[in-house]
Amino acid sequence: MMGGYGMMSGFGMFIPLLLIGFVIYVAFRLSNGSYSIRSRENNALDILDERFAKGEISEEEYIHKKKILR
Template sequence: MWDFMNMHGYYGGGFMWLWLLLIILVAILIFMLLFKKSDSIQSNRSEKSALDILEKRFARGEISEDEFKSMKKTLEND
């Protein structure tokens, strides 16, 4: 038999709000992890591309070996 509280959705409605809140929190966590991961991937790409450019400049003879070592050391420290 239905009682007053169950008939008006206090039990079911409360749990639905909890599920909705849980889903929203999980979605926020997933987005935060994805953006954090994409930022770290982007920074790795920029470091690699800077090092690639430096190696190409050295291979073409645009910079000396001492300049190459100095610039490479600077890139690796950042």
């Protein structure tokens, strides 16, 4: 008489496990620093440094933009 009840309880256990996995994934991504403002600032400064090193911008423009980013 259990019929589909056994299958439902198995599916019912799958949803909480899926939610726990999702929470762990989100926590890992946030702790990894990929969403931090600080890493974006450093990335912008790295790009600015590269552009200055390649000669794409002048020293004056480099200093001005660096002040803005900090």
